[in-house]
Amino acid sequence: MEINKIREALEANVIEGSYGLDASVEHIYASDLMSDVLAFGKPCSILLTGLASRQAVISAHMAEFKGVVFIRGKRPKDGAEKFARDNHLVLLSSDLDMFDACIRIDSAMKGVHIDLPTVKLPQKSDEILLKHEFYIEGSNFANAGMVSTEIKSILKKIGLDPKLVRRVAISTYEGEMNVVMHAKRARVRLGVTPKLIEIEINDEGKGIPDVELAMQEGFTTATEEMRAMGFGSGMGLPNIKRNSDSLNIKSEVGVGTTLKMTFLI
Amino acid sequence: MTTNDLVERLGLKLLSKSEHRAVDGVFISDMVSDVMAGAKSGNLWLTVQTHKSIVPAANLVDVSAIVITSGKTVPQETVDLASKYNIIILSAQLPTFELISKLYGSGLLNK
Numbered sequence: 001m002e003i004n005k006i007r008e009a010l011e012a013n014v015i016e017g018s019y020g021l022d023a024s025v026e027h028i029y030a031s032d033l034m035s036d037v038l039a040f041g042k043p044c045s046i047l048l049t050g051l052a053s054r055q056a057v058i059s060a061h062m063a064e065f066k067g068v069v070f071i072r073g074k075r076p077k078d079g080a081e082k083f084a085r086d087n088h089l090v091l092l093s094s095d096l097d098m099f100d101a102c103i104r105i106d107s108a109m110k111g112v113h114i115d116l117p118t119v120k121l122p123q124k125s126d127e128i129l130l131k132h133e134f135y136i137e138g139s140n141f142a143n144a145g146m147v148s149t150e151i152k153s154i155l156k157k158i159g160l161d162p163k164l165v166r167r168v169a170i171s172t173y174e175g176e177m178n179v180v181m182h183a184k185r186a187r188v189r190l191g192v193t194p195k196l197i198e199i200e201i202n203d204e205g206k207g208i209p210d211v212e213l214a215m216q217e218g219f220t221t222a223t224e225e226m227r228a229m230g231f232g233s234g235m236g237l238p239n240i241k242r243n244s245d246s247l248n249i250k251s252e253v254g255v256g257t258t259l260k261m262t263f264l265i
Numbered sequence: 266m267t268t269n270d271l272v273e274r275l276g277l278k279l280l281s282k283s284e285h286r287a288v289d290g291v292f293i294s295d296m297v298s299d300v301m302a303g304a305k306s307g308n309l310w311l312t313v314q315t316h317k318s319i320v321p322a323a324n325l326v327d328v329s330a331i332v333i334t335s336g337k338t339v340p341q342e343t344v345d346l347a348s349k350y351n352i353i354i355l356s357a358q359l360p361t362f363e364l365i366s367k368l369y370g371s372g373l374l375n376k
Contacts, residue, residue, distance in 0.1 A: 030293060032296045048362070098293035099311075106370075154321065
């Protein structure tokens, strides 16, 4: 199949190699894992990938491919074009996602005309990517830190910046320790949107009589016993404030406290 | 279309001990961050990634199933974790593009 036919089917832009559009490819290989491209890719293929990097182009070249299509509107920014130019590869960029790109090429190969709607990436900043709820038990020092550990591993796994994950983890841990030390129980809500991470810790407990005072470094109501365990040095809330992009505290004495912290992605 | 159709009509193999569910759309990526950003609830997720980190990702975005393509061997710990969280893992011998071609040709996508 002619590369130009693929370009038409994908409504793709040519990033590099317009002279090579009349070349023919025999196979399509769809993957983001370059080790797979090298292991299983057949010569005379075109690579469809979401990996927008020079590495993708080099891998395609090593596997004797004719070109690379970057999907989901991605474009490499690290000198991939030059490598492609020097090695006579065609680089295309399409806004379609991998699934639609595969279907369009498949239909074009079989000579079927289809009119699939172009799928754009969700860009709405308030769209919730993930939501989770956890529970913390007050006075349960054996499990203290488990919720923040869980949240940290979730955020790490979704590939967020480790520095950001660290800030969220530290803040959540401080909040969790406050619950263990001072409250009966709490519900923790984690929410992630493309723009921010929000953690809300809603506890049932004695509440904070003077939030402003509690925010001061060194102010503590922790018992000697808690301090012996290394907690309650009065750094919890200030530390959350330092690590988060915004911190909102609502507290009612005898009812409980709600901490809402936000981290910009 | 349900995940059971994929087993019965397309010959995919069910690896995890999970209940079948309805499929709504398809998402293809081998990058977990892309899945987190782009996949929607109910999507069938096609990938060649077999590391157990795909299970929490699938769980978080609530995909209907993970399909491991290209006949890749899936580590037992990935399968066990998936069973634990009731995430369906299916295995396909075909590479991703060929599997999509077959799936599209089967007409199941419109069911």
